[in-house]
Amino acid sequence: MKVYKQAKIVHETLKRLRVRIDWLQRKLIDASHISTLVERMEGIESARVNKGAKSVVIRYDGKPETRLAVLDFLDRLEPTNLPYVQQSNSEEKHFFHASLNGLALAASPFLTPGQRLALAGALVAPTIWEGIDSLFSGSVKVELLDAIAIGVATSRGDAITALSTNFFIHLGELLEAKTNNNSNALLRQLLHPAPTSAWKEQNGELTKVAADQLKLNDVVAVNPGDTIPVDGQVLSGTAQVNESSVTGESVPVNKEAHMRVLSGTIVEEGTLRIRAVKVGDDTTTARISRFIQDSLENKSETQKKAEKKANQRILITLGLGALTFLLTRDFTRVASVFLVDYSCALKLSTPVAMKSTMYKCAKNGILVKGGQVIETFADIDTVVFDKTGTLTHGELDVIEVESVQPQEWPKDRLLALVASIEEHSTHPVANAVVTNAKAHELPHINHSEVNFIVAHGMVSEVNGKRVVIGSRHFLEEHENVDIAPYEELIIRLENKGLILLYTSMDSVLTGVIGLRDQLREDAKSMIDRLYANGVARIAILTGDRARKAHALAEQLGIKEVYADLRPEEKAAIVQQIKDQGRKLAFVGDGVNDAPALVNADVGIAMPQGADLARASADIVLTDDNISGVAEAYEKSRDTMKLIQSNFKWAVGINSGLFVGASMGWTSPVVSSLLHNGTTLGVLARALSGVRER
Incomplete structure (x- = not known):
């Protein structure tokens, strides 16, 4: 029997295992994520982690190989290697305290006043201590407000108010923790453990x-x-x-x-x-x-500002409480004021909204590295695209076939001839020609052995005549083919931005095939969406020739084109545009795009792109769909609007609660209930995230 170093079987029945791992009890371990990892393994029906018992309970299909695989996985699992570790999980603590206070409230009618007050004092003591501890830690937090409000009620002998208020505080904290953890869980669903x-x-x-x-x-x-x-x-x-x-x-x-x-x-x-x-x-x-781990750890400037504003408003609450006491000398009103604060809604709603948006983006093939990226992308007014592999698939299509000897070599027969010879090559131009010929079910034309002229073209024989296929330079300089009489035809094709493939027979031109990068089907609609949503300037940067780049830009409705560029020139142009005061996103896929991706305010990489491009990017499209650029932009803007809306809503409602509390219209219990209800409403809006368009 195999001996495991850390995965110790505590109990086992058919199709069920209880495995003990000592480090599971550590506070920084996210038990729900371990469950997710195990449940995604083949043959596993369910997995549940009990942190208190330091064990994992697994139900599986009963196969020996599944049992062995899960034990091997758990034995190799290390806390430092987990993709996501959160700071702490406060759900259990608040559930425990809310339950105790609820039971105490239920038992209160059966207790004497002295017993009620003693019980209340014991149960609210941790809340009061947390408030005092936050004061000594050098920062004024909402825990201090809660401690003052509950302390006032307890000192006045109002056990029912103290217990009720403490119950609603912990219930609110419990629901807030669950909401925040649910937003993290959304992203954790996207983590896919590698097969074992x-x-x-x-x-x-x-x-x-x-x-x-x-x-x-x-x-x-x-x-x-x-x-x-x-x-x-x-x-x-x-x-x-x-x-x-x-x-x-x-x-x-x-x-x-x-x-x-x-x-x-x-x-x-x-x-x-x-x-x-x-x-x-x-x-x-x-x-x-x-990527998702980074997304969960990175704070945006909006989130930092929200936290700062929330902390500032705690001081406002303290000031209002002091003013209320000076004017009314009513401790009940003071307690009611202290139980209303802005901080919970302001601090939590922003990260929850960000995570919800990151989840929705990721489900649609868009990985966003943190809330900071969402915030920055929402302010973008310029988007710059690489051409090949980004706006195009990087694969070629046959667009036109022109025969200059239509009697002997009509277009279909000319294409069949070139494809019959080019099928011996793996060059992208050859693949495009062969694919097009097959799509039109053109017949194969017999030919002799094919000779490859490196960097030039191909040579063969058909019916005793020498057939040459390649570039204009190859045919003119090496094969003495006179192409000048067809200059008008060639200029017309080149003006369309086509790549030209020439073919001749016995040193006489027979025809020209024009090819073009396959434009992505959704590229035009994506550009239109960006313009419609407020992007003022869109440009193409490419190392390709200007004529081809302009032809593509015309198809897409893009007016600004930079062509014939080296990699370092792309980054320089990105910087030039930024120096003009523009907020810029760059979309690319190649190694040569990495400098521009880094230099942009937001870098976006295509899924088939080079590793360096993906590593340099702030957003990576995992689905080969360029419309993800417009979708990410729309969701970023909508998310920032949602955050601003939540901020105004939280400030407005809580300000109204302040007035009611200071005027004596609401008791401390009602203030706590209404405040927590407002906070949960804001969090629910944030968790639901932006609506699909």
């Missing part, structure tokens, strides 16, 4: 190994129902892969040789052999986990 095991190909045989032991270039086999353990390239096989855990797309996608697959996605049908391109902490799953 994998089938590694070794010497022609498959061996089951721990997924964290896989190395770069290892070959793994993935069968139906298996989770892909690495980011990799398919070597062989065909499968339907569910990528919803990473991209949010619910429809399975087809994967076959040479295609890219992501860790954390699941093979639904078929089998794949995959070469590991990224393993361990470099995989998509690990990057998403780190």
Whole structure:
């Protein structure tokens, strides 16, 4: 029997395990997240963590391999390696105190006045001590207001008011803690633990190994129902892969040789052999986990300002309480005033709204690194795009086929000829031509052996005639093909921003094929949405030729184009635009975009982009959908509007409560009830987040 270092089996029945891990009792451990990690493992039905007993209770399918996998996972689990650790969980504390005060209130009618007061004194003592402790810590917090209000009631012998007020305070704190934890839980749902095991190909045989032991270039086999353990390239096989855990797309996608697959996605049908391109902490799953961890830890300036304003308003409450006492000498009114404060709603609603928005964005394939990014993006007035791989797919389409010998080589036959020869090449231009010919079901044209002229083109023979395919320079300078008579045709095609592929037969031009980057289907609507939502300036930065870049810009309605740029020039132009007082977002995908991504106020990276681009970005699109840029912008603006609305609502309602308390219209119990109700209403609005458009 295998011996485990930290995962100790306390009790076991069929399909149920209770495992003890000593460090589970630490305050910084988020028990609910450990449950989430375990429940996402294959074969696990449920997992529950009991921090007090330092144990995990697991229900599973009863299979020995599932039992072994979960025990191995728990034995390797380290608190320092958890993707998210929160500061403390106050739900249990407030539930305990609210329950005790509620029971005391229920028992009060059966107690003597002296017994009631003694019981109240014992139960409210922790609340009063917290207030005194906050004062000695050098900061004035809401706990001080609660302590004064309850202390006043207790000192006057009003046990019922003290107990009721203490009950509502802890009940409010309990519900606030649950609301805040729920907002964190939304993001935790997006964390996808890597599979615990994998089938590694070794010497022609498959061996089951721990997924964290896989190395770069290892070959793994993935069968139906298996989770892909690495980011990799398919070597062989065909499968339907569910990528919803990473991209949010619910429809399975087809994967076959040479295609890219992501860790954390699941093979639904078929089998794949995959070469590991990224393993361990470099995989998509690990990057998403780190991204979300950063999102939970980063505070925005709006959140910091909200906390500052909330603390300032505690002093206002103290001042109003003192003024009320000076004018009325009524301790009941003073207690009522002290039980109304702005801080809870102001401090909590901002981070909850931010997290709710980050969750909704992530579910739609948009990873946002923290509330600061949302706040900054909402103020953006300029968006700059890289071209290839961003506004376009980075793949080519055949747009026009022009034959200059239409009698002998009509367009379809010319395309079939070029495709028949180009199918021997893996160049993107060749792939586009072959794909187009197949789509039109054009016949194969027999030819002799194909010769590759590196960096120039291809040469073959058809019916004894020399066929040359390649660039204009190659045909003119190396094959002596006279292209000058067709200059008007060529200029017309080039003005459309097309890449031109020339073909000749026995040194006579036969035709020209024009290709273009595939414009993303949603690029135009995305640009329109940005303009409609207040973006004043949109530009394209590209290393591509100016003519092609301007043609693309015209299609999209973009007037500002910077072309023929080197990577460092992109970053310089971004800085120039910022120096003009603009708030700028840059969207790119390549290694050469990293300097511009860093230099922008908000950097946005495409999902298929280079690692450096994704690492440099503030927002990463996990779904290959450029409309995510507009969606993130809209949600950022809506979130800031929601936060401002919550602020005005909280200040307005609590100000009204202040008036009522100081005028003696509300008792301390009613003040506490109304104040906590207001706070929970604001938090509910924040948690619901921005509405879908």
